[in-house]
Amino acid sequence: MVAHHGGPPEIVIVGGGLSGTALAIKLLREARQALAIRLVDPSAQPGRGLAYSTQEPGHLVNGPALIFTLYPDQPEHFVDWLTTQPEFAGQPRDAVAQAYVPRWRFGDYVSEQLWQAQQQAAPGVTFEHVQARVEDLDVSSSGIALALDAGRVLLADHAVLALGVFQSRPRFDSSGQLTQTGRYVANIWDCSRLAALVDADELVLVGGSLTMIDTVVSLEKLGYRGTYKVLARHGLTPVERRNPAPTEEPFGSVGPPHTLRQVVRELREKARAIISLGGDWQALPGALKPYLADWWRNAALTDRQRFFRHVRPHWDVFLHRAPPVSAALVTALRASGRLSIEAAIVTGLAEAPAGRVSVRYRPRGSEEECTILARGVVNCTGPDYRWHAGCEQPLVHNLFSRGLVQAGPVGLGIAVDPSLAAVAANGVASLHISVLGAALRGTIVEPGTVVEIANQTSTLSSRLLAVLRVTQAPAALQVS
Numbered sequence: 001m002v003a004h005h006g007g008p009p010e011i012v013i014v015g016g017g018l019s020g021t022a023l024a025i026k027l028l029r030e031a032r033q034a035l036a037i038r039l040v041d042p043s044a045q046p047g048r049g050l051a052y053s054t055q056e057p058g059h060l061v062n063g064p065a066l067i068f069t070l071y072p073d074q075p076e077h078f079v080d081w082l083t084t085q086p087e088f089a090g091q092p093r094d095a096v097a098q099a100y101v102p103r104w105r106f107g108d109y110v111s112e113q114l115w116q117a118q119q120q121a122a123p124g125v126t127f128e129h130v131q132a133r134v135e136d137l138d139v140s141s142s143g144i145a146l147a148l149d150a151g152r153v154l155l156a157d158h159a160v161l162a163l164g165v166f167q168s169r170p171r172f173d174s175s176g177q178l179t180q181t182g183r184y185v186a187n188i189w190d191c192s193r194l195a196a197l198v199d200a201d202e203l204v205l206v207g208g209s210l211t212m213i214d215t216v217v218s219l220e221k222l223g224y225r226g227t228y229k230v231l232a233r234h235g236l237t238p239v240e241r242r243n244p245a246p247t248e249e250p251f252g253s254v255g256p257p258h259t260l261r262q263v264v265r266e267l268r269e270k271a272r273a274i275i276s277l278g279g280d281w282q283a284l285p286g287a288l289k290p291y292l293a294d295w296w297r298n299a300a301l302t303d304r305q306r307f308f309r310h311v312r313p314h315w316d317v318f319l320h321r322a323p324p325v326s327a328a329l330v331t332a333l334r335a336s337g338r339l340s341i342e343a344a345i346v347t348g349l350a351e352a353p354a355g356r357v358s359v360r361y362r363p364r365g366s367e368e369e370c371t372i373l374a375r376g377v378v379n380c381t382g383p384d385y386r387w388h389a390g391c392e393q394p395l396v397h398n399l400f401s402r403g404l405v406q407a408g409p410v411g412l413g414i415a416v417d418p419s420l421a422a423v424a425a426n427g428v429a430s431l432h433i434s435v436l437g438a439a440l441r442g443t444i445v446e447p448g449t450v451v452e453i454a455n456q457t458s459t460l461s462s463r464l465l466a467v468l469r470v471t472q473a474p475a476a477l478q479v480s
């Protein structure tokens, strides 16, 4: 459907994190005819989202600069940008390419790319950042209507949901009392609440993922000198990321086997073989990338379910490794006895005498519950992908209750067709709503990595411009 109002076609992108901003950049660069692009996000500056808005310099991207680019056809674009930045002045290019930069700086790069794309856009191609939150969305014969928290209504021909991740909120503190006293921090990005724990002597961190590492980095910088007890479901934490050259053909010349069980077995055997020859198993993760998308698309539903139930914690440690400096911090804290990790499920929190929190947990493999006392507890369980069941956002709730979207495979994220159009509750792919980023979890195995987001935005921008009948620039002219 094309413009309902006689003006240029209008696209509203809901969410101005990396995904939404990368799409806006792509549309600005590709459109050769009038097009109105609106990006709705409550933050002051689009391009950062949750991952790249942290100003803590110790919160680093989890890979070398070389793998971060907004433009898959220009793999060194981010490295090129970094070489123009003051902190890298005079440094050899190789060192810049291998640097693990603060996430804030990647956000600077994305914001700058957005600004440049606006300056270079074709006549009539406009961009507006609407600083608000979308609370509701409905489709009518004349297009899409989006209700904002500010009371404003936006009309559009197409809406793209780039809502990012939402934090998992285990209901440990149902009365909210521990949160009120500051002894339970549900959201690690709430810096003042973390700072209030700095004088504690023992903290319990629930969850052992990269979010736990960010928490430890923040607390150490704030001056915390007590101990950390990490209670993580499988007792796993990310290991240091090394970057050996990817191994050739991890599954031999025949490609990956069909079943998850066989894939896991072959990968284990391959890792053992590499190690026995004195090599580094980290040559495997990079080598798997070309196979992942196809394998996941063809995997049986039961295998996808098994993956999330049994394999994912190991997979996350295998794939999402920690920047070397952050991993070294955790290793040093463990060696000094200040940080310990136990495989356990936290079952509840309660107030205890003398300003302490009593933490109930079940060690892995045990039926018995244990209790420990701590000065504070921090939720480091990371993102949740059960949009249908877990996301409390009014917009998401409304989209599901109107039947405009349905849960993706395995109950995760939002279902889409291969062109990223949202699939409604009646099974029909939407002409008006598309989805990007983390909400594709379930359809795409790793939808939130920078490279994957860049690929999604390429697919989506070409389709949107074609559907809205906006002429596109030839690929060679898109980035300057």
Ligand SMILES: Cc1cc2nc3c(=O)[nH]c(=O)nc-3n(C[C@H](O)[C@H](O)[C@H](O)COP(=O)(O)OP(=O)(O)OC[C@H]3O[C@@H](n4cnc5c(N)ncnc54)[C@H](O)[C@@H]3O)c2cc1C
Residues within 6 Å of the ligand: 014, 015, 016, 017, 018, 019, 020, 021, 040, 041, 042, 043, 048, 049, 050, 051, 052, 060, 061, 062, 063, 132, 133, 134, 135, 162, 163, 164, 165, 383, 393, 395, 436, 437, 438, 448, 449, 450, 451
């Ligand atoms: C803490 C953290 C660190 C990460 N580090 C890395 C890394 O080092 N390397 C890597 O490859 N990946 C990393 N990731 C993965 C990361 O998810 C992606 O890199 C990327 O940031 C995802 O961008 P996004 O736009 O999809 O989501 P987000 O960054 O979450 O952005 C979504 C945006 O949508 C907005 N929004 C949500 N709902 C609404 C609404 N109703 N109305 C208006 N706006 C709305 C939010 O306010 C937010 O600004 C990290 C993720 C997290 C959470």
